[in-house]
Amino acid sequence: MLLALAGAPAAMAEEPLRTYAVTGDAIRLSLTGRPGDAERGRSLVMDRHKSLCLLCHSGPFPEPHAQGTLAPSLAGVGGRLSEGQIRLRVVDMKRLDPDSIMPAYYRVDGGERVGEAWRGRPVLAADEIEDIVAFLVTLKE
Template sequence: MATADALVPYAVIGDGIPESLTGSPGDAAHGRALVVDRTSTCILCHSGPFPNVKFQGDLAPNLAGAGSRWSASQLRLRLVDAARFNPATIMPSFYRVDGLVRVGQNWRDKPILSAEQIEDIVAYLATLRD
């Protein structure tokens, strides 16, 4: 995991973060692996086009068609800081360390996901068009 010092500065423009956090596109195959891996937490709340994954969540929107509903810029901001869209959301801000409350000791001053992981997930979600 990255440390707070490793957080890459980014600019929110409108309803998204248009520039990649890493300066390059992510790896969609690695992004899919992260989404369906329970340790990244996506699949705990979201369901999607993952026929071989049991016990998908139903607390959040289905990820099927995510790439048609949101641009890469919008997806990136949702992953980085979902609270910008809904301050009461239960979705974690995966790439934010400031202003958070009730953060577990192991996660203090650390983002949940690295910039590379955010970009990989964005790359994968952008492929989900149906």
């Protein structure tokens, strides 16, 4: 299934949302056409203000007291899920579980319960998604 995504947030006006294909439970191809940077992805995952990952997830990160307990641990996620499966979960977990509390990081529609500052714009840019994916696939346990 091919999804055509349109629109761009003010901060990303030069980069409209990209088209991607969902196959089963995965987005197999990179959103940018190139691999992400795992080190930048690690920094993004650790950034509780940008990606918000550690508000809900825990994992092999320093400061365990600053990690969430609402969602599964990210420890070993790269051994449990393929790169494409991780990518879909970051892009739009609600495609897999409409009741998930995880936000869709690369979607602009369906944001009725999103803060005004985030309406009409994705939480993360395509290159940030790829950086996070590149990092998460390294977490093999």
